[in-house]
Amino acid sequence: MNENIKTYFLFSAVFLLIVITGFVQSWNSALFILNMGLISAVMSLGVNLQWGIAGLLNVGIMGFVGLGGLATVLVAMQPVPEAWNAGGTRILLGLIFGVVTIALSVLIYKKIKNASWRFISISIFLISGFFIYKSILTPGVIAVEAVNPAATGYLGGLGLPVLFAWPVGGLLAAGAAWIIGKTALGLRSDYLAIATLGISEIIIAILRNEDWMTRGVKNVAGIPRPVPYEIDLQASEDFVNRAANFGLDPTTASTLFVKIAYAGLFGLVLLLLVWFSQRALKSPWGRMMRAIRDNETAAEAMGKDIKSRHLQIFILGSAVCGIAGAMMTTLDAQLTPGAYQPLRFTFLIWVMVIVGGSGSNLGSILGGFLVWFLWVQVEPIGYWLVDLITAPMDPDSPIRLHLLDSVAQMRLLTMGLFLLLMLRFYPRGMIPEK
C-alpha cells in the first residue's frame, strides 16, 4: 500500500473510533478522548524528538509534564497578598540563595582540578549552604502555609492569562532538562534513563510537598480558563438560541462548546509543533541528528559535537512535554499533584511513541491518539468481556466479583502486551520512519 494512503487510512480509522464513541457513548466522552488525545500527541511528539530522532532515553516524562502543570499555577492563579506579606520575600530570598549556592558550587567544580579536593570542598560548601538555605526558607514557608490554609496557604501565581503558562511550562521543563542533560548525557544511555526517572520522582515530590507553592495534596482548583465558562454561555441568550437551532439544550451545548474550543486550541499547538518538527526533521539539522543517532562514532569523527547536539534536542523534547503538561492542567482547571503516576505519564507515552513509530512525527501523533483511546476504552470493553465470560457463574461468586473489580487493572496488562507485540512484530511502528 502506498505510504501516504496508509497514513490517511490510519488517521481516519482513529478518527472514526472517536466518532463511534460519540454515537455509542456520548459526545462528551468523545471530545474528552479527542482533547486528551491531542495533549498525548504533543507529549509523544516531544518524546519522539528525543528518542526517535536522537536516540535519547527519557523515562522522566512525568516530571516535565508536572512542571508544565506547576507553570499554570504560577502564571494563572491570582497572587495571595496576605501570604506574600507573611513570608513571600523570605521564601524568594531563600530560593535566590539556593540558586546562588548551586551556581557557586558549579564554579568550584570548574576551578578546582584535583578530584578529591574538589569533592571535599564542594561537599562542605553545599552542606553548609543547605543549612543556611533552610534557615532562611523555613520560617517563610511556615508563615505562608499558615495563611488561611483551607483556601490558600500558598503564594498564588502572577494572575496572568493562562495561555502564557504554556510557553512558561515549556521553559520550566527545559530548565530541568538542562540540569539533567548536563550531568547524564554523554554517559551510557541507561544512566540517562535512571537519571530522568529520578528527577521526575523528585519533581512530583516537590509538587506534592511544597504546599507554599502548589498547596500539595490539597490541590489548586479553579485555575482560570482560556475559554468561556459553561454558566456564562448558558446565560447568554445568543448562545442559547444558536444551540436551539442545532436542536441542543443549553447545558449540553455549552459543555460541548467548551470542549470544542479546547480542542481548537490544542489542535493549533499540535499543528504548530508538527510543522516545526517536520521542518526540523528535513533540515540539515535533522539530518545531522539522525546521522548522530545512527552512527555516533562516525559523526564524532566528522567533527560533530555530539554532546551539545544531544543536550539541545533533549531540552527541546522536554520543553514540548512541559507545554503538553501545562495544556493538560489547563484542561483540568486544577493541579492535582497526587494524580501524577509514572505508569500513566511516562510509560504510557512510551507506548504511544513505539506503537506509532519511533522517529516518525506523524506516527507518534497517531500513537498518541490510538493508545489514549485504548487506555480509556479498555476498561469498559474489559468490563463487558469479563461480564460476558463470567455470565454463567453465580452473580455473587467471589471470583466473578473479584474479576469485575479488577477490570480497571487490565489496561496496564493490555498496554504492556500491546507494546511487546508491536516491538516484536512491527518494531518500526504503525507509521515507520521514512
Added chain:
Amino acid sequence: MSEPYLVGEAMTGGYGNGPDILHECTVSVEPGEIAVIVGPNGAGKSTAMKAIFGMLSLGKGKVKLNGEDISKLSPQDRVLKGMGFVPQNQNIFTSMTVQENLEMGAFIRKDDFSVTMNQVFNLFPILLEKRNQSAGELSGGQRQQVAVGRALMTKPSVLMLDEPTAGVSPIVMDELFDRIIDVAKSGISILMVEQNARQALEIAHKGFVLVQGRNAFSGSGKDLLADKEVRKSFLGG
C-alpha cells in the same frame, strides 16, 4: 604426499554478506609442527584463521581435520574435535583469577583436568606463581601466557594463535616463541598468524604468505626466509 593433519583447502569467503576476503586460500599444518601465516596488513591472515575455526562461513572450499571434513561444524564443536583457538584481543577473562581462566578453558571437559593444569603450569611457571591473581592485573606477556594456557586446557591437537605477540616487547616475544616451540614439541600442531614475519618464520616449519586473500608464497620457513622476492616484499630486504 599424504593429506596434512589440519587443512583449510581453497577457502573462499568473507564476513556475513560482505565481499569475499579470501580467494582460494589454502593453509595447512602437520602434527607437532609450527605453521605461520604472514603477509601485509589486510591480506586476510586473521580471516583465514577464523575461517578454519568456523567463525565465518565459507562460500567455497573446506576445512579438514585428520581427514575428516569439519567445514559445517560450529566453533564450539571444533573445540570438541581438538582445536584450540587464542583470539588476538580480549583473549582472557580479565576479572577472573589465572586459575579460573584455566578452569574455564577446560569447561567442556567432564574428566579430571588437574593433570593438564599442572602441565600448563610447568610450561608457564609464572602462571603457577600468580594463579590466584586476577588475570586483568598481569602484564601483556603474562596475559598471553594465560590465553595460551586457557586454550591448552582442552588438550587440543591443534592450537591456533592469532598474533600472539601483538603489543609485547621484543624480549617477551622471544620468550613467548620459545614457549610456543615447547608446545609444538609436546606434539601439538601450531597454526599462527604473525606480524613479526621474520622471527615467526625462523621458528616455523612451514610458512604461508598471503596477499589479498590469496596464497602468494608457501614453503618451509627457511626457504621463505631465503627467498629473495619474499624478503624484498615482506621482510624489508
Added chain:
Amino acid sequence: MEFLHAIIVLSNFVVIPAIAYGSQLALGALGVTLVYGILRFSNFAHGDTMAFGTMVAILFTWWFQSIGVSIAPLPTALLALPIAIVVTAALLLGTDRVVLRFYRKQKSAPVILLIVSLGIMFVYNGLVRFIIGVGDQRFSDGARFIISARDFKKLTGLDEGLAIKTTQVITVITAILVVAILFWFLNRTRTGKSMRAFSDNEDLALLSGINPERVVLYTWLIVAALATIAGTLYGLDKSFKPFVYFQLLLPIFAAAIVGGLGNPLGAIAGGFLIAFSEVFITYAWKKVLMYTLPEQFAPSGLMQLLATEYKFAVSFAILLVVLLFKPTGLFKGKSL
C-alpha cells in the same frame, strides 16, 4: 548516660532500620546487576518482579494461615518463600522464552531490551494489580519484636528504648545467608564461574564451550530468588503495595549504579550506602542532638534535613554525584 541515650536513640531509629532497608536494597540491586552483567540490559521490570514474587508469597501465606500451618514465632511468609521463588522463576523463564530470547538471538541493542523490559514491567504490574489489587497488604505474623522498647527499658533501666523487630533480624540474617550462598555459587561452582566468565567476555566464553542459554537460565533462577526474597523481606518489614515496589526501582538502580553496574559486591555496598543516606537525611535529629549537645544549644526544630517524601531525592543526589565524579561506580563496574 546522656551519650548512651543518644546512641540508643540513634540505633533505634537510624542504624537498625537502615541496616534492614539496606539489606533489602542490596538484594534488589544484586538482581539488577546480575541481569545487567549477563543479559546486558537495565531491567526496568525488576521492581515489578519483586512485587510479583511478594504477591505469590502473600497468597501462599494466606493459604497456610487458613489451613492453620504456622512456624510461629517466625512469620508464615518464610514458609511460603520457596514456593514463591519457584512460581516467580517460572514467570521469568516464561518471559525469557516468549519475549527476551528473540531479542537475544537478534543481538538487539541494550536500549531496545530496556524498552522491552518496560513492556514486561507493564504486564507484571497489571498482573499483580489484577490478582491482588492496588491496596496495602500486611502479611507479617508471628512475634512482632525480638525485644520491645518497653522490655529494653525495663531490662536496662534506661530512659530510651531500643526495639528490634523480628522482621529486621530476619531480613539481616536472610540477606547474609543469601549473599553468602550467592558468592559461594559464583566463586566456587563451575556453573557460577561460567556465569562470571560469560559476563566478563561473552565471545571467549562461547569459545570455551559455555552454553549461553544455560547461563541465562541460571541467571533468571537466581534473579527470581533474589527478587522474591528482597520483595518479601521488604513487605514483611513494612507492607506490600504494588506501587511502592515499582518506586523501589529508583533506589535499587541507584544502588547498582553507585556500586558499579554488573558488580555484585558493588551492589551490596551501594544498597547500604543508599539506605543509610536515605534514613540519615530524612531522620529528625532533634532527640539525638538533645542528648549530645549542651543544653543551651538544644535545637528547637525537628532537625530534619529533608522531609521523608524526598527520600528519592537522596538516591538521586548520590547517583548524580557518582555519575559526575566516578561514572563507572565506586567499584569497578561490568564485571561479575
